[in-house]
Amino acid sequence: MPFVFSILGGLSLLYFGAEGLVRGSAALALRLRISALVVGLTVVAFGTSAPELVVSLKAAIIRSGDIALGNVIGSNICNIGLILGLSAIIRPLHIQIQTIRVEVPILIGASLMLLIFLSNLRIGRLEGICLAVGIVAFTMFNVWHARKSSEESKDNIVAEILPSPKGRAWKDVVFVLGGLGMLILGANLFVNGSVRAAERMGVGEAFIGLTLVALGTSLPELATSVVAAWKKQNDIAVGNVIGSNIFNILCILGFSSTVYPIQGIGIKPLDLYLMLGLTVLILPLMKSDFTLKRWEGGVLLAVYVCYIVLLVR
16 A cells, blocks of 8 residues: 555654754744744744645645645644543643633634635635735734733743754754755655545545544644643643644635635535534633533543544444
């Protein structure tokens, strides 16, 4: 099964490519004396979304819109149902008030916007531009808000996480260029392998996008949130999921459809409504004692499992 090696090889290149891109670009930005906090909210945030972006962009260009859309919709369902649910089961997650008042409502708004845009199962360039403007505004708001609220202490925390610039700057440039090259090659292998898998298995590309591609590109978020929950880093576990879902809709679909309009004829109403439903559901769950409890995580995980079963049948 050559497509299996193509998919696994593509995933490996996407992972290491994103690592190189984030490491090199963050180090270059810090060399330019840009605040570590700003770097974390911009360079690193975009860099960690690079695998999903190049996969959806590649899929859109070769007119596999179902994979491009399935990647984002399936990833958002996976992030909330599987990743957030599993993280809460591992350890109940305390929720910050800003997450409830700002980030989750923004995610609900972005999900509603996507639902409206996909009423004709197509995202055109103008709609893509609207989404892309949204991610720029969201990023600028995050930077402004972070600077406003205790920037110095947060900057020190982020600085501990980011890679410190070492050696000569040209090495950072090599990491950036090498990372970009691996991302492009990895996206080609992964998308082509996914298309062949759909053909070989006799299923639609939307199914592959919603399951295999979505889970594959969500593996970094899964590892990050589960480890963060285990180490009692609630902000990272929750923020990783909410932020990733916002980026998926506004950044990935926004830029991908701006470059090339996306058709998603294989995407079903169930997929869209479940994505929106899970997004809306977590708001009251998080508001309850400002904690996502184990049983609530179990509910999210059960919904995700039932959804996968429905897709497979």
